[in-house]
Amino acid sequence: MTKITLLDGGMGQELVARSGDAPTPLWSTQVMIDHPGLVRQVHEDYFRAGASVATTNTYAIHRDRLVKAGIEDRFAALHTQALAEAAAARAAHGSGRIAASLGPLVASYRPDTHPPHAEAVAKYDEIAMLLAPAVDILLAETVASLDHARAILEGAAGHGRPVWLSVTVDDEDGSRLRSGEQLAELGPFLKAGGAAAVLANCSAPEAMAAALEVLGTFGLPFGAYANGFQQITKEFLKDSPTVDALQARPEMTPALYADFAMRWVGMGATIIGGCCETTPAHIAEIAERLRAGGHAIV
Numbered sequence: 001m002t003k004i005t006l007l008d009g010g011m012g013q014e015l016v017a018r019s020g021d022a023p024t025p026l027w028s029t030q031v032m033i034d035h036p037g038l039v040r041q042v043h044e045d046y047f048r049a050g051a052s053v054a055t056t057n058t059y060a061i062h063r064d065r066l067v068k069a070g071i072e073d074r075f076a077a078l079h080t081q082a083l084a085e086a087a088a089a090r091a092a093h094g095s096g097r098i099a100a101s102l103g104p105l106v107a108s109y110r111p112d113t114h115p116p117h118a119e120a121v122a123k124y125d126e127i128a129m130l131l132a133p134a135v136d137i138l139l140a141e142t143v144a145s146l147d148h149a150r151a152i153l154e155g156a157a158g159h160g161r162p163v164w165l166s167v168t169v170d171d172e173d174g175s176r177l178r179s180g181e182q183l184a185e186l187g188p189f190l191k192a193g194g195a196a197a198v199l200a201n202c203s204a205p206e207a208m209a210a211a212l213e214v215l216g217t218f219g220l221p222f223g224a225y226a227n228g229f230q231q232i233t234k235e236f237l238k239d240s241p242t243v244d245a246l247q248a249r250p251e252m253t254p255a256l257y258a259d260f261a262m263r264w265v266g267m268g269a270t271i272i273g274g275c276c277e278t279t280p281a282h283i284a285e286i287a288e289r290l291r292a293g294g295h296a297i298v
Contacts, residue, residue, distance in 0.1 A: 004265060004290055004298045007053045007099070007225055008046035009283045010233025012060070015042060018173065026069055027060045029078060032085075039082065042280075044091030050287025051107030051273065052096055052122045052297050053141060054089055057082040058131065059103035061232055063123070076130060083134040099139040099164070100131035102152060108202070109168060111179040113147035120148075124155025132159035142168045142202045145179035146189060153193025162196035164271075166225075167211070171184040171205045174210030183214040197221040205252070205260040212267045225270040226260065228252040254285035261286045265295065 012028035015038060024030045032039050043054045061079055066072040083100075090096045103149060105123055106113040114120060128138055138161045140152040156163045167183065170176045175183050189295040190198055196219050200211040205226040261272050267268055274282050 001267070002270065002295045004295045005053060005130050005223070005271040006051050006283065006297045007049040007271065008043070008049075008055055008286060008292065009225075009274030009280065010227070010276045011039070011042060011055060011057050013276045014279060015039065015057070015260045016276065017041070017275070026065060027292075029065070030069075031061050032078070032081060033058055035247070036081075036084070039085040043086050044092055045280040046057065046198035046283055047089060047093040047096055047166050050290075050297060051283050053084045053099050053273070054096060055099045055250045056086045056131070056135065058127070059101040059141060061127075062105055064106060065112035078109070078208040079127070082132065087134065090237070097136040098134070098186060099137040100128075100135040100161075102127055102138060102140045102156060104142050107144050109144055109178050111148060111177075114151070117147065120151035122150050123156040128156045128161075128198050130157045132161045135161060137161060137196075138163045139285070140165045141178075142166065144168050145177055146181050146185060148179075148258050149186060149189045149192065153189065153195060157194055157202075163194065164196045164197040164199060165190065165193070166199035166201040169207050169211045171207050174203065174207030174212075177215055183185050183211060184217075186214075187218050190220065195220060197223070197271060199271060200224045200226075202227045205257065208260065208264060209267065211267055212264055216268050221270050223271030223273075224261075224264050225273035225275045225278075226257075227275040228257065228282075254279075254282045256291050257282045258285040262289050262293070265293075 015028045015031040016023050019031045019035050039057045063072055086098050105115055138156045143149050168178050198215050198218055208224040208226050264272055
């Protein structure tokens with residue numbers, strides 16, 4: 001029997017879908033502001049579906065994004081709100097862990113916009129300091145380059161919580177980061193930065209097998225949680241895009257996605273879940289398959 005950590009699925013896209021609001025550059029943060037309690041509902045639905053971890057709605061709470069919206073003064077309060085909604089959902093469920101999402105600075109999938117090292121470290125340190133006391137795991141998500149990995153590991157270190165590093169890989173070649181750098185080059189950064197687990201996220205499910213072949217060589221617990229987008233488009237790789245520039249894949253049903261997830265488990269992955277455009281239904285299907293396969297969800 002293998003012990004599998006089952007992460008939740010997409011938060012931002014799920015919030016946008018449930019709210020019925022048009023996406024904004026603030027994405028899930030705007031929905032949380034406009035619809036208090038909706039984040040908690042999504043967390044609760046994922047726990048009911050079988051997830052053992054709730055990932056906080058903090059991916060997009062960065063000062064540069066808040067400055068553009070004129071609400072930088074709410075930086076700490078928004079983190080506190082996101083933590084409170086996750087904690088309330090866990091309390092209602094009666095069990096589970098909370099992972100704090102540390103999303104990319106400036107823009108997702110854009111390693112060219114990553115700030116200079118010292119600036120990035122300071123910004124990640126500030127966020128980790130806010131989040132760490134209230135969570136079980138610091139989850140560095142959608143890491144697109146080696147520089148990004150080095151900075152976020154340094155910024156998240158020293159806060160008394162394990163850091164899980166999750167990279168985003170090329171949709172056509174999962175052995176490469178979105179920067180084009182070889183995933184195999186990540187090893188020394190993981191060791192130096194003290195990562196407790198290594199994952200791949202927010203990339204096509206088809207790219208994950210190649211990524212896991214590499215991640216499995218680093219001597220750490222590893223896994224994957226893919227998105228349900230069509231390929232990340234050039235239209236999306238611009239300044240302050242909104243997620244309506246990306247299209248969901250209608251064929252990525254819970255059954256098909258779970259086929260991919262079980263393949264990852266077969267490769268030795270012990271941490272799986274879903275990213276953008278996956279839903280509680282996707283997580284419920286994975287949970288059912290895991291139990292049927294004799295695995296324990298922890």
